[in-house]
Amino acid sequence: MAGSLPDSKPNAQTPSSCPIVCGGARLLSWAALRVPHALRAAALLLVTLVAAAVYNAATPFGIPWGPSPDNRVGIPRVFESRLPQIDAAKALSLYEAGEALFVDSRDEDDYERDHIPGAVSAPMRRWAEIWPDIESEFPRDRLLVLYCYGAHCGLSTRQGKELLRQEYGKLVVLDYGWSAWTDHGHPTVEHPEGHPGEAEGEH
């Protein structure tokens, strides 16, 4: 027949015999040739959105799509209620009652310069390296008050997440950290030379 393809097969499935499969295949082959790659890129993004949403809903460490009500990011849903923030006044009452262990998440240099009396140094930036050595200093039956630098410092929150992963149950984060503590004039230990043990003085 004039105009027919030379390799067309007389026994090939016709649309009437496979309306869905053949129609779908034709649509895909048409799309593959004609749909611009930018549109295909958009389709791939749609696939990633669906995959991310499904996985995030299913995994135990899934995170919300936006910040938490107290404007923190990166906190798994299962940890949201287990990592509360406290203000400096509440932290002071815990300090005075001697009920809590204060944990300084800042870098070692800053801890050595000054810190909350009785606080242990646990610099979060070196967490993976130091944790095996300091784990014994972290009692599981005592409340841990984590603090770092200030408003935008997420080090304490990250440390809290790591401790929750280690199944520590009693944790709070000092909101605004060290800056809130010192702004309120709460007691500190200073080491002017930068070395604990030398010229130590409590203020």
Added chain:
Amino acid sequence: MRMIGRIITHRVFLRLAGLIVGGVFVYASWDKITQADRFADIVHDYDMLPLVFVNAFALMMPWTELVVGATLIVGVWRRASGLLATALTASFMVAIAQAEIRGLDIECGCFDVSGMSGTEASWDLFVRDIALLLGSVLLWRRA
């Protein structure tokens, strides 16, 4: 020059480029997907996005890496994947450059987000990303 053009647009070369660039993206995606909360912390450290977008970006970006990497490896929709790979790599380079210029001392978050790698955002990584960008652009424009 024409010879180089023929080589890099040869289908075998493009296939190889797809496997390498795709493999890098798939490898880079896994840790971020399984530890989205830690990756969100790193995204926050780069200080480029409004807080409201940080978690959403941390959830979407690794899956984009995975899908783009998988399609490049399989060889499906390579131009579309190349376009996305180019956009992703360019955004990585912008993020690293601004972190270096502002003097931010932060973890890269490129392949490992657990804090164990100790890899910081640096100009070395920026240079490495140039190679990834060239491969991505090639796949986008010539595949």
